[in-house]
Amino acid sequence: MKYQDSNGHHIIFFGDSMKILDQEIQDNTIDLIFADPPYNIGKKYANFVDKWPTQEDYLSWCYSWLKLCLKKLHPEGSIYLMASTQTIPYLDIYLRQNIHILSRIIWHYDSSGVQAKNYFGSLYEPIIYGVKNPKSYTFNRDDIKIEAKTGSKRKLIDYRKAIPKVYNSQKVPGNVWYFPRVRYGMEEYEKHPTQKPEILLKHIILASSNVGDTILDPFSGTFTTSAVSQKLGRKSIGIEIEEDYLKIGLRRLGIATHYNGTLLQKPLKNYQKNNQQLELFKDE
Numbered sequence: 001m002k003y004q005d006s007n008g009h010h011i012i013f014f015g016d017s018m019k020i021l022d023q024e025i026q027d028n029t030i031d032l033i034f035a036d037p038p039y040n041i042g043k044k045y046a047n048f049v050d051k052w053p054t055q056e057d058y059l060s061w062c063y064s065w066l067k068l069c070l071k072k073l074h075p076e077g078s079i080y081l082m083a084s085t086q087t088i089p090y091l092d093i094y095l096r097q098n099i100h101i102l103s104r105i106i107w108h109y110d111s112s113g114v115q116a117k118n119y120f121g122s123l124y125e126p127i128i129y130g131v132k133n134p135k136s137y138t139f140n141r142d143d144i145k146i147e148a149k150t151g152s153k154r155k156l157i158d159y160r161k162a163i164p165k166v167y168n169s170q171k172v173p174g175n176v177w178y179f180p181r182v183r184y185g186m187e188e189y190e191k192h193p194t195q196k197p198e199i200l201l202k203h204i205i206l207a208s209s210n211v212g213d214t215i216l217d218p219f220s221g222t223f224t225t226s227a228v229s230q231k232l233g234r235k236s237i238g239i240e241i242e243e244d245y246l247k248i249g250l251r252r253l254g255i256a257t258h259y260n261g262t263l264l265q266k267p268l269k270n271y272q273k274n275n276q277q278l279e280l281f282k283d284e
């Protein structure tokens with residue numbers, strides 16, 4: 001099933017990404033792919049638990065949709081792939097044989113909870129960034145520069161240069177990114193177990209696409225990729241197999257106000273419900 005906004009810039013497919021990639025998306029047309037599949041770690045989604053019978057089953061599923069993704073990617077396109085720390089080495093080897101990996105990014109976050117007591121808990125997720133053509137690809141370094149802390153902050157002069165000059169105050173970020181995970185109290189929060197933060201997608205989309213480019217997310221979840229693409233003037237194609245999450249996407253992208261006759265609205269958070277009740281009492 002296909003849904004789109006009034007000008008056709010943002011498309012949502014409801015269904016299995018394997019089938020939709022194969023049948024609905026033209027080859028060599030996608031400028032940027034962000035793929036964040038289920039990790040095969042037993043997470044509970046709306047109607048399934050993400051655990052394949054064996055690792056081989058999971059990997060062969062990943063290789064199948066990755067192959068299709070690469071077929072859909074423009075010859076000068078880029079792909080970002082997320083996976084669990086356990087799986088990423090296999091996908092890295094697969095991708096190395098098919099595209100050029102430019103960065104292995106660590107998305108690091110903190111957690112107030114105890115992750116593990118008898119070993120070092122995991123506080124990062126890996127992201128592989130690769131391109132089809134290392135001689136020609138989009139990388140908008142000026143759009144993602146960050147403050148260069150060391151020399152510049154202390155207003156030092158770099159005397160190693162033939163003509164000494166002050167240190168650069170900005171630089172392209174390295175491959176370790178710190179962004180907080182999406183929390184219940186945050187405005188962008190949706191009811192989904194593995195929602196990615198908008199700020200993470202913002203960096204990827206700004207760096208690796210231009211205004212008007214088409215960005216594909218074959219495992220859209222809460223449609224973070226599409227929502228950020230829309231905010232940044234890009235086009236998007238999102239695929240999702242779960243109806244609950246499709247509804248989030250339709251609402252988040254402003255594609256529909258109703259679904260099967262029911263109003264699509266963001267559920268109120270507990271504190272918002274409490275506030276509403278307090279408001280009611282005020283009138284009594």
Ligand SMILES: C[S@@+](CC[C@H](N)C(=O)[O-])C[C@H]1O[C@@H](n2cnc3c(N)ncnc32)[C@H](O)[C@@H]1O
Binds near residue numbers: 039192194223225242
């Ligand atoms: C890790 S989550 C993606 C989260 C997303 N990046 C976000 O920010 O919300 C993976 C998503 O893939 C969906 N999914 C699983 N199997 C799928 C399939 N075969 N086709 C399409 N979507 C699928 C799941 O329902 C889940 O929402």
